[in-house]
Amino acid sequence: MAAEQWCHLQSAALPERVQTLNNSTTVLSSNNARRPRLRRLRIASWAPVIVLLLLCAIISVINPNFLSFGNMVRISQSAMIPLVLGIGATFIILMGSIDLSVEGVLTLAAVILSMLVLNGENANDYGLFAVAAVLIVGAGVGFINGLINVRLKVPSFMTTLGTWFIGVGVANALLGGMATRINDPWIRGLAIERFWGFPWGVWVALLCLLIALIIQNYTRLGRHIYALGGGEELAALSGISVARVRIAAFTIAGVFYAVGGILAAAQLGLGNAQIGNGRLFTTITAVVVGGTSLSGGQGSVLQTLVGVLIVVVLSNGMVLMGVPPSVQIGVQGLMIIAAVALSIDRKLTKIIK
Amino acid sequence: MVRNIELGLGRPLKRRQLLKGAAAIAAAGMFPAIISRRGNAADMPTLVNSIRSLSNPYHATWNAGGAAFAKSVGAEYVTLVTEGNSEKGIADIKAILAKTGGNCAINIDPNDAPDARPIVEACKEAGAYVVTQWNKPADLHPWDYNPNYVAHISFSGVPYGKAMAEALFKSMGGKGGIVALGGIESNVPAIERKAGLEQALKENPGIQLLDFQVANWSDTEALEKTNAWLTQFGDKIGGIWAANDGMGLAAIEALRADGRAGKVPVTGIDGIKLAVEAIQKGEMAGTVAWDPFWQGGMGLAIAFDAKTGVFDPAKEPKDHREFYGTGVIITGENAQAYYDTNIKSEPTLDWKDIWGRASGQIQYN
Numbered sequence: 001m002a003a004e005q006w007c008h009l010q011s012a013a014l015p016e017r018v019q020t021l022n023n024s025t026t027v028l029s030s031n032n033a034r035r036p037r038l039r040r041l042r043i044a045s046w047a048p049v050i051v052l053l054l055l056c057a058i059i060s061v062i063n064p065n066f067l068s069f070g071n072m073v074r075i076s077q078s079a080m081i082p083l084v085l086g087i088g089a090t091f092i093i094l095m096g097s098i099d100l101s102v103e104g105v106l107t108l109a110a111v112i113l114s115m116l117v118l119n120g121e122n123a124n125d126y127g128l129f130a131v132a133a134v135l136i137v138g139a140g141v142g143f144i145n146g147l148i149n150v151r152l153k154v155p156s157f158m159t160t161l162g163t164w165f166i167g168v169g170v171a172n173a174l175l176g177g178m179a180t181r182i183n184d185p186w187i188r189g190l191a192i193e194r195f196w197g198f199p200w201g202v203w204v205a206l207l208c209l210l211i212a213l214i215i216q217n218y219t220r221l222g223r224h225i226y227a228l229g230g231g232e233e234l235a236a237l238s239g240i241s242v243a244r245v246r247i248a249a250f251t252i253a254g255v256f257y258a259v260g261g262i263l264a265a266a267q268l269g270l271g272n273a274q275i276g277n278g279r280l281f282t283t284i285t286a287v288v289v290g291g292t293s294l295s296g297g298q299g300s301v302l303q304t305l306v307g308v309l310i311v312v313v314l315s316n317g318m319v320l321m322g323v324p325p326s327v328q329i330g331v332q333g334l335m336i337i338a339a340v341a342l343s344i345d346r347k348l349t350k351i352i353k
Numbered sequence: 354m355v356r357n358i359e360l361g362l363g364r365p366l367k368r369r370q371l372l373k374g375a376a377a378i379a380a381a382g383m384f385p386a387i388i389s390r391r392g393n394a395a396d397m398p399t400l401v402n403s404i405r406s407l408s409n410p411y412h413a414t415w416n417a418g419g420a421a422f423a424k425s426v427g428a429e430y431v432t433l434v435t436e437g438n439s440e441k442g443i444a445d446i447k448a449i450l451a452k453t454g455g456n457c458a459i460n461i462d463p464n465d466a467p468d469a470r471p472i473v474e475a476c477k478e479a480g481a482y483v484v485t486q487w488n489k490p491a492d493l494h495p496w497d498y499n500p501n502y503v504a505h506i507s508f509s510g511v512p513y514g515k516a517m518a519e520a521l522f523k524s525m526g527g528k529g530g531i532v533a534l535g536g537i538e539s540n541v542p543a544i545e546r547k548a549g550l551e552q553a554l555k556e557n558p559g560i561q562l563l564d565f566q567v568a569n570w571s572d573t574e575a576l577e578k579t580n581a582w583l584t585q586f587g588d589k590i591g592g593i594w595a596a597n598d599g600m601g602l603a604a605i606e607a608l609r610a611d612g613r614a615g616k617v618p619v620t621g622i623d624g625i626k627l628a629v630e631a632i633q634k635g636e637m638a639g640t641v642a643w644d645p646f647w648q649g650g651m652g653l654a655i656a657f658d659a660k661t662g663v664f665d666p667a668k669e670p671k672d673h674r675e676f677y678g679t680g681v682i683i684t685g686e687n688a689q690a691y692y693d694t695n696i697k698s699e700p701t702l703d704w705k706d707i708w709g710r711a712s713g714q715i716q717y718n
Contacts, residue, residue, distance in 0.1 A: 063585065071584040077610060078577050120630070168408070177406070177413030179627055191610055199610065268572055269606050270627065273408040274599075278571055319581035325567035326538060 047342035048291045048306045051335075055310065059317035066320055069197065076198055077191070079312040080205035081263050085283040086290075086304040087212045088256030091249045093287055095228045096296025097149070097156035099250070102257055102283050103276035104167025105141050109134045109261025111171040111180070113187070114271025120181035127186060135258050141167060142254020146247030164280075172273040179272035182265055190266035201263045208259055212301040215252065225249055229296030285332075286311045289339040310339060397426075398482075398660050399453045400653050403433040403442060403461040410625045411645050412462075418649030419460065422704055426657065435464045446472050455479030458660045460652030463488045477501040482660040484652045487542075491717045495674040499667040503659040505675045506652060507715055510542045510622075513641040513680050514549025514596070517620040519557075520639035520684050521592045524618040528559035529591025532582050534568045534575050534604060536596045543570075546596045546622060563589060568600050575600035579607035593619040598628035598640055605636050624683060626696050632688040642681040642691065646700050647710065654704045672714040679710040 060066040085102050092099040115122065116130030126133070141163055148159045182188060190201040216222040224245045227235040236242050260279075265271050290307025292299025314335055318328045402419040404412045416432050423430030431449060435442035442464045449457060459481055463469045469489035476483040477498050486506045495502040521531065533550055536543030547565070554562055563586050568575040575595065582590060593608075595601035601621030608614045615636045621628050624642025631637035659666050666674070683691050694700060703709070 065584050065587075068584065074580040074584055078580060172406075172408045177408050177416075178410050179625070181627055181630070191606070264573075267576065267606060267610075268603060269609075270602075272410075275572070278573060315577060316581045316584075319564070319566060319578055320585050322564070325535075325565070328567075 048289060048303060048310060048339055051339050051342065052306055052310050052313065055313055055317065059313070059320060063317075063320040066317065071316070071320075073198055075309075075312055075316055076202045077267070078316065079308050080199075080201045081260050081267070081279070082282050082286050082308045082311065083205045083305060084208050084256050084260040084263060085279060086286045086308050087208055087301050088253035088260075089283050089287050090212070090292055090299060090301050090304045091216075091225055092156070092253050093284075093292050093294060094225050094296055094299055095246065095249055096232070097246070098284075098294075099145070099156065099160045099253055100280060101141065101145055101160040101163040101167060101254075102260075102280045104164035105138050105254055105257035106261040106264060106279060107171045107273055107276035108141065108167040109138055109258040110265040110271040110275045111174050111273060112137055112271075113262055113265050114180040114182050115174065117182060117184035117187050119183055119271075121178075125184070127184065131187075131262060134262060135255055138254040138256075138258025138261070139251050140254070142251040142257075143247060145254065146250030149250065150243040150246050168273060168276065175271070175273055177273065179270045181270050187262070187266045188269060190263060191269075201266060204259065204263065208256060209301060209305060212256070216301055221245065221248055226297060229298070231297075282311060285336055289336060291339075307339075310335070396456070397428045398657065399429045399431060399449070399457040400426075400657060401431045401433060401446075401449055401457050401459040401461075402649055402653065403435065403446060403459065403463075404649075405435055405437055405462060405464060407432075407434060411623060411643075415462070415645040415649035417699070418646035418651075418702075419653050421646070421699065421702075422650035422653045422657075425704055428657070437464060439464045439468045442468055443471050443475075447475055450475055450479040450481055453481075455481045457481045458653060458656035459483040460486070460649065460656055462486045462648075466490050469493055473498055473502045482656045482666075484656045486648055486652055495666070496671065500659065500665060503656050503666045504669075504673065505715070506648070506678050507676075508542075508643055508680055509677050509715075510545025511549040511552070513622060513682070514546030515553045516549070516682050517546075517622055517639055517641060518550045518553035518594055520682070521594050521618055521620045522553065522557050522560050524638040525560070525592045527557065530561045530563045530586065530589045531592040531594055532563050532579075532586065532590055533565045534578060534593065534595040534600045535565060536567070536570045536600075538567050540570075543596055550594055568595075568603075570597055570599065572599050572603040575603035576607050579604040580610075583607065583611050590617055592617060592638070595619060595621050597621055598623040598625045601637060601640070602627055602631060605631060624681065624691075629683060629688055629692050629696060632683060632685055633692065635685070639682065639684040642683055642695070643678070644681060644695070644700075646695070647702060648678070650702060650704065651707060651710070655707045658707060673708055673711055675715045676711040677713050677715055679712045 056066070065071060085106065089099050089102060113130055113134045116124050116126045116133060118125040145156070145159055145163050148154050149156050190204065191199055193200055195203060216225075224235065224240050227238075227240055228242060228245055232242060264275050268275065286307040287299070287304050288294060288307070289310050290299070290303035290305070292303055292307075314332065315328070318331060323331065400419065400423045402416060404415055407413050407416060419432065420430055433442070433445040433449065435445070446459065446461070459476060461472060461483065463472060463485060466488040467490060469485050470493050473483060473485070473493065480501065482501055482503050484504050484506065489505055495504055525531070535547050554560060564582060566578040568578050579593065593601070593604045595604055598621035601619045604619050605614050608617050608619070615634070618638035619636065620638050621640045624640050624644070628637055628640045632640065658664055681691065
């Protein structure tokens, strides 16, 4: 019986394994026969960067102000929140899952923060403890996401859809629909005070990027996340605890969303239950435009940085170039398709869902 | 006998399970209508407010107004929330009509204009009395559904969009460049407020509109558009007109990050608490309060008075059946007074004065 089961698993896992091996050889091997393919793949993975540079070039020709230092600062301000959110989502998408709880966690984090730091509604003034509490809340929601996904075997799409609504719902209940003004100088300072010309929030986002890069490239968890995205059965057979990796990845993503919530609250100077509206779309767009594959296993947080910059530069540039408001959303749609189309290696992709 | 039903899930589903599931779904659908507090008086009509959500200050205040009126007459009070879902909005109304046997007075902000018709028809059939606000089709009139469709209340965006533009121009000294943030392009209030802005621009040739952008009522988008403007126009921006307070406050935050909050006047519309505070601080030049507390309470009061026979809707003139409410224009001069009476303490309204803020019959073009 046991042997039969093993055989069954083997045969099921086999095609998957062949494909995964194939993928890794194309990336890693320096085998001569593989060369042309290797180069193609490299160009494909640079496509988002090329798109970004092209975009910058076009915009600066039409409006030279684009390249001014002041505008670079403003673009970095607009990019900091999508970057932090995108980093979190990248880990989940790399596993081949999806995380829709971005807005839920962000809203909850912003609202709880606004109620715990010095604010216009109550007498609380917990400062850094509030920040720690918010990060723990983010981790908690992420942990619950992972737990439901793994233990109850609810697909990540539905799990995180649920926690999204729960997060916004709780935030709603906490504030009763009102907005809370944040008066804490430290929190506001993230958006207003500067270091080397850039707001502190931008440095926080870059620190998050650094941490994410370390997790991705230098930890076992990072490698396991890639392994899960490449082929979960194989990863399980080779002794990786799939459940543990999933829960850890969702928890880490939750922390990043909470950081996004802190930055959003700092930027708008308030917490309310609508602060997250529209952020999920930007986040997923940025991750995918950066070249991270929705089917998992391919991509990186650095590519997400490029994706975020494309999205932010485009929306900044459209205002600078005087594109009519009614056309802007359509241009964004075109950009998504173009960027993804450029970065896909069609030879490796056999099935399109 | 067919015991198992295949649902294409590769696993047979027992019929009993299916029925259980269906029952659960039906029960869940009824749930929102069931949560309500029991009133004492059996024949006292139930008071119902139906609004989009409780997640924004506007509707939360609306709900507070409704609760205040219900308390003043000692009736049972129910809040229905559509969460932006028209189907749910209509289903919840039908559920409450069935539950009360039509003995209710309803004040509703329909999720979308077409929703008003089935709601009004259901109320007429059940004998309930209804007041609608903001959204209804132009050819649906209260006098066609006497006496149950008591009134429709709206606010014209044009004069207030214009008033805010004028307040902005005044604080700029009558000349310079402005940028403007609009709401969702297809949204009636957004269109009207923009039209008001355009009228004011026409009358003030000293003011130049540098750019108009749509920020879709979103704080985040408003912040980003303002950021881009700061690059594009820099010091040429003498003022910012925003079609609502949320976007205006976000524009102020963009200015603050640039070290210019309080130097460039900004106006909003809606009269939320944070906007009034910003006016007191000198960062905002003006806003218009629709007074959602009045909308939530007085809408119910009008329906309640019609239901209890205080007046006969059929005998009221048309400018009491379809009317524009009156907004309160708040600038630096009256911000403190408004804050003290409306925000610091719960406003006290005379619920008997039901037509006090009717300022003319609604015009359709």
